[in-house]
Amino acid sequence: MNKMVLMFSRSDVLNKKIPNDLLGVYYFLNHQDNILYIGKSVDVRKRISQHLAKGRKRLVNTFHKLKVKKLHSELESLLFESQEIKKYRPIFNRRLRRYKSHISLLTSKDPRGYHFYKLADDVNEQLLISFFSKRDAKKFILNLTQKHNLCEKINGLDKSPKSCFQYHLRNCNGACVGLEDKTKYNLRFKESFENILLYPNDCKLVFVNSKTYVIIKNNKVCEFGVEPISKWVIKYPSRDEIRIINTFKNRLGERVKQIKL
Structure with a gap:
């Protein structure tokens, strides 16, 4: 054997x-x-x-x-x-x-036009990241919110009736009370969204610490392995592979090298 x-x-x-x-x-x-x-x-x-x-x-x-x-x-x-x-x-x-219960991370837009993150209790086929608990999901949203200077109230993390607590500390630009231009706010939201998801096409991703690589063509994983000892061809492609990669990347924060093919 x-x-x-x-x-x-x-x-x-x-x-x-x-x-x-x-x-x-x-x-x-x-x-x-x-x-x-x-x-x-x-x-x-x-x-x-x-x-x-x-x-x-x-x-x-x-x-x-x-x-x-x-x-x-x-x-x-x-x-x-x-x-x-x-x-x-x-x-x-x-x-x-x-x-099996998963928590899905989705995006939406409020009536005033500000984009925000929200959670759902199942895996939506259109998203590329999910969590096993709401605690982990909310922690992830909080990190994104702080890193990209988004509003905790708009992202559902602050339940204050009016402005969020961070606005009083001058850490929020006032989107929660309509003071920040939505175009500027949504640009930062877009940056945060792109920070989560990979949109690679015809490239090789190498996870530096583990030497694990994946080859992506036409936005689908077609091969993966560990250099230089293993190589596997994807025979049953789906969105699952990209979702697995993104969830893994965001959970561990391992450095990823992208090589254009």
Whole structure:
């Protein structure tokens, strides 16, 4: 068997014989080697222990063995997992997707013409970033608001009835009370929006610390890997790949080098 693929019996899993610090994508298999569930982790042993402790009982009771595909970085694992789920469509991944809650970051415009960020409780196909909790999402909006001198009230972070608290501290230009020209405000909003999302076309992105790369053509990821040791071709393209990259980039803030192709 490929040295990058490890197999563990049900007994191995229950007796915690999975090695420490194992990064990659894992597969719960039944007696017929059909894939029940696909997941990924930077620490597979720890993640499997969580499945056993508080996972879905039917999955835990049904699996016969565990397969682990060793990979080299978190982003590589995220993209590889996404492709494998699309390829095999495991039954427990489909069921969990119905209940898994994500917080989506959307944009809108108020009646006065000021653009703002808002949150929704599901993943909208048109957006490129999502969060697992409202706390993380609001923290992200706050960082954008402060970095680009936007208004906390307009972005839904300040519930004051009139001007926001930052306006009294002279940190807000008064958009909340209509004092700032909306054109100037919306230009800064546009800058903040472009800071979140990648709109690459025909380029290679390299995440410097992990040496993970992705190649994007026509605004879709077509290849990814870790230089110089792995290379994967995207066979099931969708918006998911760009969303994964943007969420990863904004969560960890890893330096990204962009190379025009």
